[in-house]
Amino acid sequence: MSKFLTLAFYFFATFLQAGTYGLTFLLPLLFREFGANEKDVGNVLMATTIATLVTIYFLGHVTAMLGRVNTIGLASIIIAVSLFLFGYLSVIGPMHYLAGIFLGIGWAMFYVLTPVVLTEITKKSERIRIFTLLSIFIMAGFGLSPVLGNYLVKAGYAINITFTISSVLCLISGITFIGLRRALTTLSHGDSVNDDSGLNWTSIKAVLCSRAARPIIMVGLGASVFAAVTNFQTIYAQQNGLDYANYFLAYTATVIVCRFLFAEFIGGRSPYGTITLLLAVMLTSVLCFIFFTDSSLLYVLGAVLFGIGYGVSYPIVKAMAANDSEPELMSKTMQIFGFSYFIGVFGFPFIAGWIITTKGMILLLVAAAGMSALECILAARRYFRDRWLDSMKQSGK
Template sequence: MLCRPTSFVAIDVRLGPRFNTPCTARPAQPRPRITLMSRTTTFTLFFLAVFFQAGAYGLTFMLPRLFDAFGASEKTVGAMLFVTAITTLITVYFSGHLSDALGRLRALGLACLAIAASLFLFGWTSSVGPALVLASALLGFGWGLTYSLGPIVLTRLVRADERVRYFTLLSVFVMAGFGLSPVLASVLEARGFTISDAFYATATLCTLSAALFFLLRIPVHRHALVPGPEASSRITVAVLGRIFASRARTPVIMVFLGACVFAGLNNFQTVYADARGLNYANFFLAYTVTVIVFRLILAKFKGGATPYRTIAMLQYIMCASIILFMFSGSSVVLYLTVAVLFGLGYGVSYPILVAMAANDADNDIGPQTLQLFALTYFVGIFGFPLIAGWMLTEWGAASVLVLIALLAGIEASMALRRAMQAS
């Protein structure tokens, strides 16, 4: 007996068309099992992707050295980072629109590819011109997306009482990338390579990061605490008004001040070190190790009974480290002490501040609050070097250090005031 075909187009790959196929019973074939990536593996790959792309920002600390090779000054560094700042602001504002259209993990992958292209252009360019401007714009686009969307992805995977812990772990990997990429550049220089080679190497890592984010799209969706489609992340004028009318406005303003301090000390660290006969790699290595060690030690710390008091104490330490740097001269011991104190003050307070921004936000606009937090951060990170570069060229390093010490004191006092209001 012969079986009648169920469909004219049904094909058996081995036997050809199913005409004249003997009608014998066939054992049921088991459906292929879909192996779900474990929660631990998902977090591991997510943090690894963050680490690979975070090195891109650390290399902006090398821009004064890179630009010096073709005769550009710190003013040019500031101008290019200002282009990055403008692009970042536009990107962060519209990041919700883009992530709503593509999905957050796809948007993160696209951002990493943009960063990779930016780093390649920085390494390849040998003069001030359109290529340098394009590289700066691509960096702003990429960092605007990765920095604003990364914490939002994390909030889908962790409970509210876990946020300080996981934001701390996230910041550990970010800071490791920040701090170790300048060390990588120094090592490559010592072995006869150029600063441009460090940009090419980091561009390769950013491409790998993009692949990981694309891979994690389905696992992150399946491990989300609240299943279903992602909530809208779009920022509107009305939403901005609500954020600044809420308690979240304090961490949003504070992160801007802290970003200015961070950029003022780190973006021109190669200039400070060269002027004092010091090795900038020692600063970045000591700073990075301090941040990583203390953030790991405090990974389960939730900020204490009064988190803003903890933030204030740490940021007064940050302010003290800058004042010490003003008078430390060429002492290697004091130089390393400054790096350790700054790492403790800024590095440890930052993830607690991120968690406070998330906790202070209204529940229905949590993603937008974190995006605005990222936006104000980038205003400081990429905008302040324009001011600092001009001051450094016209008035010298002391003027920049005095300004950032003042900003650090203001930020710490804001945290102390908020703590006193809560008690």
């Protein structure tokens, strides 16, 4: 199988499985159907967070036994079980927490290993482009699954049917990944770390003391902003008489179009400068959600700006984590990058749920604006530091 065809099937399988995360945006609506609230959503996602972090920590040992691609296939089965449980259960209880744990285990395997597998078959110079394409298909998957849920509800179906459909798609995804094992092995250039290298405290310290620490911190902040804005977007839309499907369609379309347009050129010669500008756009979008709450047009504009800001900056930050890491720490760096990301996307909703139920949605968005500003400052400092170092080299000092 050619490299192009292998990547095409790889991205297709990624798209099918990525819808899983998009369904977490529908959990507030699903839980409200049986009397639960945003705090319950946050509690379940905290169980997801803990399961995710534990899984990432031991992931190296799992891949040593099964191999990376087989582990991704296993993740598909675990996620399918999780989604089936969410769709089947109708009363909040221990089984919801079990579903959350399965979601954390499966998504951790999928999220961490899919880019690592790609690093094995791509050169360093290709990674921003390849990671951008990977993120396009992930974005398409989890951006369109809430839209599917919205359309099914409008068509008269219960919202839980969306979870059942997605569980079947995850199984198809797993079969596709397993079918690509031989092609991926053939294309591997063998420059990445071996499967038997799991995380330990020494390796964690080494990664956090490297240049990759900054993008690792930045992705945690950005993921928290994303969770604050997107995970409870259904509640925000209901409170302000808006249609959340418009947000997800505008955000998803913007991210896909921008990432396709800039896949070859994104980041440029000053990636942290590009990131800084994009994060400023993200901050602007959050401010739109705070101050313009009753206009459908401005609601869509906020979604578009968020798609440009967060959606386009994310793959560059991810690529910088890979490029800033030491070659022998590549796999570990991506695992710790996953740690930071998951603390934001699954852990922050625990805090967000408390803020919404006790203080209101606007305070949550104010917190998101503060985190956006902090991430922007981190990127700007790295950009100006790199420029200063370049000028020193050119001057011969």
